[in-house]
Amino acid sequence: GNSVTQMEGPVTLSEEAFLTINCTYTATGYPSLFWYVQYPGEGLQLLLKATKADDKGSNKGFEATYRKETTSFHLEKGSVQVSDSAVYFCALTPRGDSSYKLIFGSGTRLLVRP
């Protein structure tokens, strides 16, 4: 079946530290991959996406590369800010007939301290 596995949080970093949040997936075929972010008290927002192998999604200083060989889509940022504190969800949409579904990981909470 299709599934997404994320590293458990919370992840606590100091401002300007380097961030990596690991995400691996299981899927038939070649899914589209996403990172969504949820700020406190809000709904989810799309952060970045990649639709084929070796694509790199990027937004607001965050990056993630679609790695087919390792079935991974790790989220990185070179220098985090306090305002990046949020819950980050990795997700996939399978190809084919069920391509309308988003399948989420369990989420990783990031806390950035000043």
Next chain:
Amino acid sequence: NAGVTQTPKFQVLKTGQSMTLQCAQDMNHEYMSWYRQDPGMGLRLIHYSVGAGITDQGEVPNGYNVSRSTTEDFPLRLLSAAPSQTSVYFCASSGNRGPMNTEAFFGQGTRLTVV
């Protein structure tokens, strides 16, 4: 520029009561969906719709009903609330037949407690 609007934001129900969670979008999106968010489990798809008059079940549909009489509205009905339905519920919409093709926009969520 409303996007996806969910009401109410908070609700407490007694076991056995029924209620409807409202969701409306003003982006003329075809695809709408309902998720529930539980600690440590991410978001799980309850029901979805690919257009007015068309609905289908997701991963966890039991205890919930939906209908899609218009493009804009996609209400979620709890028929007889149970404590296991205590959760945060999110409505989402996207164009062009789903989130693979276009960004999914989420409402702010409804926090439901069943006692």
